[in-house]
Amino acid sequence: MSTAQDPIREQLIGARRVQILDAATSVFAEKGFHRATTKEIANAAGVSEGTIYNYFANKADLLIGIMVRLADLQQLGPELTDGLHTDVRDFFAAIFRHRMSRVEASREMIQAILPEVLVNTELRQRFYQQFVLQIVTLLEQYLEAEIELGHIRPVNVPLTVRAVQSLFVGLLILQILGDEPLRSGWDDMPETLSTLLFDGLKPEQGA
Amino acid sequence: MSTAQDPIREQLIGARRVQILDAATSVFAEKGFHRATTKEIANAAGVSEGTIYNYFANKADLLIGIMVRLADLQQLGPELTDGLHTDVRDFFAAIFRHRMSRVEASREMIQAILPEVLVNTELRQRFYQQFVLQIVTLLEQYLEAEIELGHIRPVNVPLTVRAVQSLFVGLLILQILGDEPLRSGWDDMPETLSTLLFDGLKPEQGA
Amino acid sequence: MSTAQDPIREQLIGARRVQILDAATSVFAEKGFHRATTKEIANAAGVSEGTIYNYFANKADLLIGIMVRLADLQQLGPELTDGLHTDVRDFFAAIFRHRMSRVEASREMIQAILPEVLVNTELRQRFYQQFVLQIVTLLEQYLEAEIELGHIRPVNVPLTVRAVQSLFVGLLILQILGDEPLRSGWDDMPETLSTLLFDGLKPEQGA
Amino acid sequence: MSTAQDPIREQLIGARRVQILDAATSVFAEKGFHRATTKEIANAAGVSEGTIYNYFANKADLLIGIMVRLADLQQLGPELTDGLHTDVRDFFAAIFRHRMSRVEASREMIQAILPEVLVNTELRQRFYQQFVLQIVTLLEQYLEAEIELGHIRPVNVPLTVRAVQSLFVGLLILQILGDEPLRSGWDDMPETLSTLLFDGLKPEQGA
């Protein structure tokens, strides 16, 4: 095999992988991992069943592939660290908007993998490392810095960060469950959340 | 033929159902609905495969049975409405403690059903009605009453309630994912949450 | 066990057997032997599944029981031998009427056993001996006697008798298949048959 | 992708279907539909169980497939209508010979499907339409035409035709039941039948 073809071949291979993963994502999201058959995925991707196995070792490998793609979409970091110089509440709203639009964009992928993640030990660990821990760590660093700066009251940082992260995860679940008020109020959510988390529920002190 | 045996028979039937559901819960929680075989469940329950089908129409019916038992454990109501006469922050802490202990108790059940709930339309709707909507409605009523009383600032009630509910759902997921800080800090969580939600993250005003 | 109870006990046992066989006949006729479950039969008979096994060795034994009862209904003999002194054509009509009313009465039993008879070697032989061969033999004797007497033209007796016997068997099948003209013309059939078999289809010679 | 392969592929598919149906026919005929297992059929066909399901939707669909093949073998029509110009008795003998050779050829298929046809409503209707009604209709037309021409005495056409059709069906059953005289006299049957039906059993008038 001539090495000159490598870049082109890789392009093709990459494109074919994406094509299959897109199909797998949509079928998994709709029917769940186990109810989805390789034949359905092949049909949705417009290839034969055999072709899938030229690009992925087995059905579970498709889930891994989806998780990798999802990780690429979820890059979060510069936004958080840059935030130290902004007003905290504005920053909250901004970061929440960012998170929720991302959720929107990747909902199908998450719906495709999450149920299986909850049940499959290997995927669970991978998911925890790749998504939860990464974000949690960033949030912890941010929170500690802001507390240091006096922009945020001293709190139990690990637990608070878990609470915030849980909130996003839970919103995802509620959306998957089809909660209508959440769906229609989705765009107002960042505002509601930043107020809730920054100001709390207690009545205005000045009143 | 004697009618006197009916209550005894019903006792036995109920006990056998519980015995099977316990087994199913534990096997589903460990391996997931699809990877769990009826033979495994039968072994875990100490009965034969056939016996399962004397008490449940099919495998999916076991999930329904688990959901029903879970619903019995999750009764929430009097606690909430009685709370109107208490200090809001204390009430928050109390209600959170209550919720989190319940979560603890029913984590295995939830782990057994949730992944399948996310993927199965019928179960999804059932779950949403039976758990999400019921609690959300109670929370909405409570929040509106407290706002009316001036104990809580005016907020977008539906979205705020969704946020709180999401928070609990998300904590569950994080626990299932095996987050260690969450597990070890679980008992401190009610306190952290009530402070977070009532006072917010912003620095003390008097400072 | 006092021997004095024997007759009463036998009465009871006989009655219970009939009760179960009636139920089995009706369920087998409707759903076929394999699709019929012992539970259905028990329900139809108003007894428990276990009771069936106090009276019959197993499910297949129910078929044997039905066949035995059927044999009792099908007694044919005196009518045939007495017929030698009657006008042949009248006798034909009489005997056909007799046969067809019997078919009518035992159709459910036959429908219950025949499909399984065709498929089960043991039943097949039993059925052949008990029904086909017995009647065929009687018919052969009758036909030979009538030929001897010159009331009937010389024919290949074994084959002719098979043809006649086949005709009745086939009518049964057609009725089971639900042929409407046959059902509504059932009462005219004996007349049609006796004319057909005695006079044939050829036009009247005098014409 | 080349369209040239389509006919070849269809050839292969057709051949494989025939291969499986042949096996199913022989196993069903021997053991009956319910006692026959898909594994046995697969073994008899020299394929795996899974392959059966690539060509047939389910086990019952094999019966349908056998019925369709049987229908192809049973084409009857030109023979009957052409018969109007022949001597009736000769024609009878000819048509009976034709029918009985067909029966011979397709006995295994009929033995495979008939017991299940008697018990399965859907198959029953299909069978009645496809075999009984079609032949009965042709016979009725023929008989009416011949009566019109004066070649046959006026009779109740529908019932007479049912009788003739029944005769053939019954002969089939008797053969399945293993009647030896019928088997050994099979070749003489057409002659016997045509005489029986055309001339009847009554003694020669000239005598």
Added chain:
DNA sequence: AATGAATGAGTCTTCATTCAT
């Protein structure tokens, strides 16, 4: 003698995976 809960062997059917073309 009657019951019906328990049993578990047996079967159809599905579907991920392989491999010859």
Added chain:
DNA sequence: CATGAATGAAGACTCATTCAT
């Protein structure tokens, strides 16, 4: 590389039969 027919292991579910009460 692509194909899709063939594979066969695996599993949900049924139901005749048993037996303790």
